[in-house]
Amino acid sequence: MNTARSLFVLSATPVAAVALLATAAPATAEGKFATVYSLTQGACFAQVETSVNGDAYPSSAGFTVNTTMFGIGPCTLPVTLNWRNLADGATGSFKVTANGPGYWSNSGPAAIFQPGIGNFTSTVTIGAVHVPEPGTREFTVTQYQP
Numbered sequence: 407m408n409t410a411r412s413l414f415v416l417s418a419t420p421v422a423a424v425a426l427l428a429t430a431a432p433a434t435a436e437g438k439f440a441t442v443y444s445l446t447q448g449a450c451f452a453q454v455e456t457s458v459n460g461d462a463y464p465s466s467a468g469f470t471v472n473t474t475m476f477g478i479g480p481c482t483l484p485v486t487l488n489w490r491n492l493a494d495g496a497t498g499s500f501k502v503t504a505n506g507p508g509y510w511s512n513s514g515p516a517a518i519f520q521p522g523i524g525n526f527t528s529t530v531t532i533g534a535v536h537v538p539e540p541g542t543r544e545f546t547v548t549q550y551q552p
Contacts, residue, residue: 437458440540444536446481453474456472458489
């Protein structure tokens with residue numbers, strides 16, 4: 407019996423290590439977060455693509471959310487970008503609510519937010535059960551100079 411249990415523990419250890427490494431997301435440069443698969447508020451299932459970019463507009467940044475929701479009846483999914491200024495520690499968030507079913511995007515002026523000037527780190531919060539975690543991205547907003 408001990409041999410079987412030892413064999414199970416030894417075979418499960420690499421699987422657990424791979425799962426842990428696959429979900430770890432170091433901070434990376436501006437751009438896309440990991441693709442997320444999520445339940446919604448309503449009878450839908452969503453594929454969520456998010457990204458953040460500094461200097462998307464003078465002295466501003468852009469947070470885009472693209473979702474495709476599959477399901478029946480109306481459904482919504484709150485998606486929030488949480489940011490922190492690396493120099494002064496100031497924090498904030500920018501929330502959008504995707505609507506479905508079907509394709510939804512907040513591109514253009516609806517994606518612009520003003521976190522201030524500086525270097526930032528950011529994470530995304532999805533308002534329902536989802537996998538995987540989106541990860542962390544860094545972005546920079548510079549002072550606009552005409």
